[in-house]
Amino acid sequence: MTSTTPNAAMLRPQDAGADARVEDTAKAKRVKRRLTSRTATIASLIIAVLWTLPTFGLFVSSFRPRDQILENGWWTIFANPGFTLANYQEVLLSASASSPQLGAYFANSLSIAIPATVFPLVLAAMAAYAFAWVPFKGSSTLFIVIFALQIVPLQMALIPLLQMFTQFLQPAQEAVSDTLPFIPTSNFLQIWIAHTIFALPLAIFLLHNFIAEIPGEVIEAARVDGASHSQVFWRIIIPLALPALASFAIFQFLWVWNDLLVALIFSGGTEEAAPLTQRLAELTGSRGQEWQRLTAAAFVSLAIPLIVFFSLQRYFVRGLLAGSTKG
């Protein structure tokens, strides 16, 4: 099974960087350490390969014609050469009356994902700060309740939320755009709010863990100097928590990017707000007969999350808990 190798190997973790720094260790020890280091390298290579192989298989398949995908394994690609861009062509370029060009869906997905990442991030950071550093009665209980809300299934929250939107939010939006005609009624507003709500429990939970571990002296010193909570929040917490915020931003972006359900329910039934995931789901055809297109679709959809991941990688490195001493 995939899990046994790393389990066994985990018993000998190794810190290669620290190795170099320790000059005065005995030679015998050094040899031993290099050996364990080698085991660690092999173990990590094995995990990396196991984790990548399935995706790689799909990647190869996405360039193969449908018949060949069905007839022989992707690893026989050299024995059974067949290369086609047709799957990608259909995914990227097919446009019709019912489904406009992919560009429109990309624009929608980005329009949904960017605010739906920013909003919960800021609100959760504020709440997490309050839970961690503003003592008040019932703080722990409230925090526990919020984190337990993660269990509420999204599907069960859709109807009440939608009812409230149609009763209160939509008339308000219409009133605003009637009085101030230059403000468009946003198709995305409901989706943003819904994603924000659904992200909050996890966001508060994750960020609280980090913000709570910022050394108390730093904050107390500022408070003694007369800084208000909002000053502490913006001048100390946010800079120190930047890495954590960036990490959560990536996860939240991913989840929103891959979401279909929330977007479908709260888009008000218009094509104008439909995300990329909808188009990709549709590509399989009415009865799923064109499933081979999904192979290409999976990689088209993967591109943007990977760009975001690589760009924000450096903040993973300094990580959720690293900021406290570096600032």
Place this chain on the structure above:
Amino acid sequence: MKTRFRRRLVAPFAAAGVIGLALAGCTGDIAAEQAEDVDCSDYEQYGSFDGAEVSVQGTIVEVEADRLIASFAPFEQCTGVTVDYQGTQEFEANIEVLAQGGNAPDLGIFPQPGLFQRLARGGFFVEAPADVESNVDEFWSEDWKAYGTVDGTFYGAPLMASIKGYVWYSPSEFEENGWEVPTTLEELDALSAQIAEESGHLPWCVGLGSDAATGWPGTDWVEDMVLRLHGPDVYDQWVNHEIPFNDPRIVEAFDAVGNYLKNDEYVNGGHGDVQSQLSVPFGEGGLPILDGECSLHHQASFYEGFWPEGTEIAEDGDIWAFITPPAAADDPLAVTGGGEIVGAFADREEVQAFQTYLSSDLWANNRVAEGGVISANSGLDPSVASSELLSQSIEILQNPETTFRFDGSDLMPGAVGADSFWTGIIDWISGDSTQEVVDAIEASWPAS
């Protein structure tokens, strides 16, 4: 540090944005729709609503959706209404949420009468306008009208249709071996035995796989058998739960199907053993006929679209189909089938005008001429259908002698028709006895 971070945080999102824009840019703006010359005199009856919009949702996507939208075009052009259609495969799961949340589209296209009736009972639909009802009285049979009627109130007209229970075969293989198209169920069994004996391959190939809906092609088999062995009255009692699901007559129908699907001398040609039926996607079920690895495949008329490009579908071509035969040769023609029903969540004038158009023979002819589907609308001219098989299917539907029954699982409550009936088929093929399976399905029937 702060600004540096901001720049870094903004950069990836900006990069993502630029890619999105580039994609949008290279696909460009849609060319203005070509205005075809339409004779608007036929459409005057619907009135004129400049700038009005009607939103429609349904499960129809891709090519089928394009054709549907094309069939709206003349109406849009002549009345000034803009029809905004959105198709998703999640429609059935989402529409109840949207309706309860007060955010439903103007019209919904429902492939399952069961779901349609549930929403009607929930009070979400508005009654169909009189024009729609008179169209339905004129162009559809009583059976069809009943699917849009709930507790005596008529809510919506049927739209398209399909016929289930076709048996696909290769005419040339039949001719070479001197096999005859069967006219009774007994002959079908005899033919299967003959093929099993003479041809060196298994006679039937079956695919029951369909992701979360795996098992549904098996329910079609059972429904066909119930209708043929026990007639439309028992069929109606069965779907309405006036007789229990584990009634001996239903058991008999299951066993009649089991004679094929649970018989390792009959299935599963080209795919493997009996168990393999569950993992073969239904779309690939019949394809081994082309390779001569099986001879018979039971699937609805829409399976025409699943044969690879270049397959000639004709009575003297590569592939053709006959309707599952009746129990006795002189029984009246009885078929099961599917279709859609249009339900309205709004009663604005333009919505009603569009609803009326959809229930007319005008629309039926427009849509069928686009290809790929049929309708049970009697004002439809069979010759406009896009293939020989579809023309034949239209004639069957329009024939007043034909007994038509809607796919039973679509009429039953969702807990049965979209859940326990499907899983029952899976357990049954996996080895459970008929009695165990029908008892379990009966137990799952909701009390209310």
Place this chain on the structure above:
Amino acid sequence: MTTADLIDKIVQVVLGIAVFIAVIGLIMFLVDRAPKKARDFVQLIAFLAPALILLAIGLIYPAARTTLLAFTNNAGQWIGLDNFVWMFTQPDALITLRNTLIWVVLVPVLSTVIGLAYAVFIDKSRGEKYFKALVFMPMAISFVGASIIWRFVYEFRQAGDPQIGLLNQVVTLFGGEPQRWLQEPPINTFLLIIVMIWIQTGFAMVVLSASIKGIPTEQIEAAQLDGTNAWQRFRNVTLPGIRGSLVVVITTISIATLKVFDIVRTMTAGNFETSVIANEMYTQAFRAGEPGRGSALAVVLFLMVLPIVIYNVRILRQQKEIR
């Protein structure tokens, strides 16, 4: 899409973010000018209220509504405990419950262990960024995408035919008989669990890796000078240093696992003894039109999360005491 549409969307996004920033800025501006006496309280409200209001509307109210629905039938009538009776008298009820427990034990533990091991191994190695990306990638693929990938891996072809699924290819390579993996209980449940582990390991790895970097290097160096070996350093320095993150990771993955149904739905639809409670909940509420039954299943999920909640309460108390 026309250029005008595109500009319209950009305007919407920019406007949306601008309004959001303006509102938050205004709140912050106002609380600093609150009367001194009530300032602490006003500030607390300002920080908490936005999140709390949204949560009350979007999650707390729905949770209460779901709980009420659990006692009604599909016509909305009060039927007491019938839905719960139905749930536990279904033929497969015990199997579903058992599977859910297997999931919620195996997925968090294995994902966290593998993710932690990987994070430790590649820490400070060359190409760490790319190593991480490889394990992170499954996270970026949607559940549906992941299910397609793994259905390919588990695909079955008859013995003798060329296999197109990797797993059966490996099995036949070693002379075994190809299996219909997804139709063979109980192994199929474990094969589905592997998919979830495959996805969640990326999450564990990323969070734990970040956490490991946060351990002051002085501590590790001090331990090295004491002549401890790598395992001892890991036990005595690294593990305590990342304890908080470990709890967060295990908790988050446990809850995500309790809720997951996409994998089961797309791969087996809960057939062949693979169903879990979340899948039954979705099927009943959205396919079968039985929101009461679906809600009853959701309530059972609420209850199953209680042990996790209690554990976190204890951890939280300990943290507060330390401080």
